[in-house]
Amino acid sequence: MKKTALMLAVTALAFASTSVFAKGDPVEGKKLVYTCTGCHGIDGYKNAYPNYHVPRLGGQNEQYIINALTEYKKGERAHPTMRAQAESFSAQDIANIAAYLSSVGTGSEK
């Protein structure tokens, strides 16, 4: 029984740690994503310095976007503009943004 209880506890912990973020709401996410289009909404747009294209985000995987924004927020990724943006977001904001970006189409589909 003791062993079973331990296994249950481990399972519960594993479940809890994967559910840290509440489920994202794409409708709320869309409101926040308008800011992102300043850089991510121009085809072929490049950072001034260092000089490389800002990434395409439409259709990107949901959990990856959550990971990336959380890493910017915690300073584990260095880009100054992205750090400034991500610092202002709550975990729920990040989940909402990821829900929207991962599901958004190009606007050309029916």
Add this chain to the structure above:
Amino acid sequence: MSRSSVIYIAAAALLFAFGNASAKGDAAAGANKAKPCTACHGTDGNANQDQQYPRLAGQYADYIARALHEYKNGERSNPIMKGMAAPLSDQDIDDIAAYFSSQPGKLHDLSHMKK
């Protein structure tokens, strides 16, 4: 020619050189070098299996290259990607970036939101 115009021309030339630094990858060579990446990112870079890994297919090559350099030099801290990027040369990085960028995929920019 004034001194300041010489400086301007030199600066413009430098900017031009850096701006084109991404066009040197060989996608065919990259296909082979990218084999270890495909376990998580998918054979064509579409990462359909697991949402925690980014889709790379159709991403800008210079962005992929930049990310690999950041993992390699520690500017991005990710234990898996640090290990993957560590043995790659600059040429390897450009080739792998060219390969994934050339693959068809779902990624797109957000320009439609401005219409």
